[in-house]
Amino acid sequence: MNRRFLLPCLLLVLAGGPASARTTIEIFDTAEAVNRACDAGLAAAREAAEDIRQVPIDQAGVDNVLAAWDDLYMAMSDRIGPAYLQAYVHPDQAVRDAGQDCINRTTRLETDLYQNPALFQRVQAVVPDDAADKALQTHLLAEFEDSGVALPDERRQRAKTLLQRIEELGQQFQQNLRENDTxxxxxxxxxxxxxxxxxxxxxxxxxxxxxxxxxxxxxxxxxxxxxxxxxxxxxxxxxNNRGGDANLDILDQLESLRRELAGLYGFDSYAAFATRRRMVGDPSTVHAFLDRVADTLAPLQTAELAQLTRLKAEHTGRDEVTLAPWDKSFYLTRLRESRYDIDAEAMRRHFPMPAMTDWVLHVAEKLYGLRFVSAEVPVWHEDVRYYHVHDRNSDIRLGGLYLDLHPRDGKYGHAAAFGVHGASTRAGRKPTSVLVTNFTRSGLTPDELETYLHEIGHALHGVLSTTRYAMLSGTEVELDFVEAPSQMFQAWSYRLESLQTIPRVCPDCPPVDADLVERMEESRRAGQALFYGRQWLYAQYDMQLAGPAPVDPMTRWRKLESATPLGHVEGTRFPATFGHIAGGYAAGYYGYMWAEALGLDMLSAFDDGLMDPEVGQRFRRTVLARGGERPASELVRDFLGRDTRPDAFFEKLRNAPVKPAP
Known part of the structure; x- marks a missing residue:
């Protein structure tokens, strides 16, 4: 997704009234309403940009350029943000289609603005007053440069065409998956x-x-x-055929267009172009990390595959069997049931809905010093719930949170957090997030509970932001750090200290005791090497598609998957379903494991008390509240008191338990 006005998994929206006073979302009932809002947002952006362009170069300053650009950002997103969100969640396809069109129109305008030399010169000319101003200036200059503003005219025009087409194709890829009616x-x-x-x-x-x-x-x-x-x-x-040939064709086009875009800037690959803005700095750091992951996992994957194959042989009564990809989850489930007495479906009674929502919010309240207050506001579907988020000590309202938790036709099929208002202390603007999942109504499995904690971690990253500028709010951080707070927060879904607080919000829930938590942990780790092997495969494939040499997406996938323990199934087309790399995670999927290494390292600060509010509120202040005002490495150093290290992640990989079959 676009990382300028409409940030990855972020929507910036307003439902009338001053931005500082509202944290709810305008709801569109018709495509015409979406179009009107989109027109108004684009017009507001053009007008504000013209005001900035008229500033004399020698008078360019923080207020009339940097703050004015942030105002432009907020004014534009106030009107266009709701259209973006409802392209993914609205029950009416006509509204979703209009939202999709608005996204494409917004991308074209963004490229125009960031390719404007006069605007670029004024941002360059600003002398920042402090670190926050400097951070916004650096952010804006990177956006200008990545849009091609400094390229010669012919290449700048080509960059504009490429950027627009890349965004359009990425949105079409996602829509093909979202609208699949098989x-x-x-x-x-x-x-x-x-x-x-x-x-x-x-x-x-x-x-x-x-x-x-x-x-x-x-x-x-x-x-x-x-x-x-x-x-x-x-x-x-x-x-594994969702998206079909249409999405394979889109992926092929995206690979070619991104490589050409990188070449306009003198880079030999899109991976080099993209990673220079991230924590890793360059592709070689990614490849070294992935090589270490592969070396660590190789013997463990082999052992896990042998274990599941033996289980299949016992189950089928045949001596010679091969474990197929569609067997893995089935026999992992049998292993978890027989060895650890963990039946995922039966576990739903321990984690019923909506009690788990109450518990998740309870954990966040205790850890971060919050209070969630349910409120009746207009919503796009009757399932959606809204909460005002308050600081518990001062009772100051910090922002708002929407929860859209259950599946329905046409809705975004994954789990994601959409930031709906970016915080701005300068403008008195409150942040709002929307959490979108597809959980069953009866209850959650342990894996789904982990997903819930992960995604609420993203939402809280947005809601608890207190940045001066909205453009640096929430998850506007390096892409390979954006998952780290959420990866850390997953731990609260499988640790005894947090799970034993469930009775405080659900007295009738079956108890979660130490024995059950231990069995859940052992069960969670069963098949871990095969899981991370799959994550490695996705990351490696992504980096190869973003590499210097052209490759056919399906041919390269077939080659890589064929070399994995479970092999490739002819006739399947997983790349056509791989929405991450069609969107904002291109040359960035490695970030999930990279960020988990950061998250596990940050989790070490809670070793003396997972529910310790002192540590939790320090994390809120030093990491969540700061957004992109400082580099992620500095935020982690502030929280841990040292530089980060990946030891905990690789220890987790090495400890994947593979016990002899009974």
């Missing part, structure tokens, strides 16, 4: 092993057939529990 029918004989609760909550027909869609809440429980291997294979193939 439905698979599974008869009664193919439902053996599926939990009754799953069968009851998914669509069916009068003949007892299940009608499952390409949604995670349908796919994962089916793959983990369906005893019919042929049925699992059918779902696996369909799920």
């Amino acid at each position: 439905v698979l029918t599974f008869g009664p004989d193919e439902q053996r092993g599926l939990p009754d609760a799953f069968i009851e909550r998914v669509p069916g027909d009068d003949e007892g057939n299940l009608r499952l869609q390409m949604q995670y809440p349908h796919y994962f429980p089916f793959m983990e529990n369906a005893a019919d291997a042929d049925a699992r294979e059918r779902f696996y193939r369909a799920f």
Whole structure:
């Protein structure tokens, strides 16, 4: 997603009134309303940009250039932000389509503004008053440079065309996935092993057939529990063909366009162009990190594969078996049930909804010194809930939080946090975030609870921001740091100290005791090497597509996946489903593991007390509140009192338990 006005997983919006007074979102009922808001936002941006352009160079300063640009940003996003969000979540496809069109129009305007030499010169001419001003100036100059403002005219025009086309193709890729309406029918004989609760909550027909869609809440429980291997294979193939040839073609175009864009700046690869703005600095650091991951995981993956293969042999009664990709989740589930007595579906009773929302908010309240106050406000769907977020000690309202937690047709199919207002202490602007997930209504599995904590971590990164400038608010940090606070916060989903507080919000929930937490932890780590091996594969594939040599996306994927322990399944097209690298994570997927290494290192500060509010509020002040006002490495150093190190992450990889099969 675009990292200028519409930041990755961020929406900046306003529902009328002064920005400092509102944290709710304007709701659009029609495509025409989206178009009007988009027109107004684009017009406001053009007008504000013209005012900045008229500033004499020798009078360019913090107030009339830097603060004015931040005002432009806020005025534009106040009107366009709701359209962006509702392109992903609105129940009406016409509204979603209009929002998608607005995103594309906004991208074109952004490129125009950042390619304007007069605006660039005025930002250059500013003498910052302090570090926050300097951070915004540095941020803006990077955006200008990445848009090609300093290139010769012909190359600048080509950069403009490339940037616009890259954004349009990325949005089309996502829309193709979001609007996928494939439905698979599974008869009664193919439902053996599926939990009754799953069968009851998914669509069916009068003949007892299940009608499952390409949604995670349908796919994962089916793959983990369906005893019919042929049925699992059918779902696996369909799920790994979402997007189809259309998205493969888009990925091929994106690879070529990004390489050409990097070449305009003198870089031999898009990876080199992109990583220079991140913590790693260059591709060689990424490759060294990935090589260390691969070396650490190699023997562990082999052992885990052998373990699951033996389990399949016992289950099928055959001596010679091969573990297929659609077998992995099924036999991992059997392993967790038999060895650790952890049945993911049965665990939903320990983590019922909506009680888990109350608990997640309770943890955040205690850790960060907050108070969440439910409020009735206009929403885009009846499932959506809204909360004012207050500082517990002062009772000052910090911002707002929307929760859109359950699946529906046309909704964004993954989990994400959209920042809805960027904070600005200068403008008295309060931050707001929207959390979008696709959880079942009955309850969460341990993995889903971990996802909830991860995504609420993103949302809180936005809501707890107190930056001077909205453009540096929340998750406007280096891309390979943006996941770190969320990766850290996942730990609260599987540690006894936090889980044993569930009765405070859910007295009737089955208890989560030390024995259960230990078994959950062992279960969570089962299959860990294969999981991280898959993450390595995604990151390696991403870096190769962003490398100096042109590659065919499907050919390269087939080669890389074929070399993994489970191999490649002919006829599947996973790259057509890989929305991350079609969007803002191109040459950046490694950031998930990189950020987890940072997150685990930061987690070490809580070793003496996971629910320690003193440490939690120090993290809030030194990391979450600061957004992109300082480099991420400095924020981590402020919090830990030392430079970061990846030891905890690689220790986690090495400790993946592989016990002999019984």
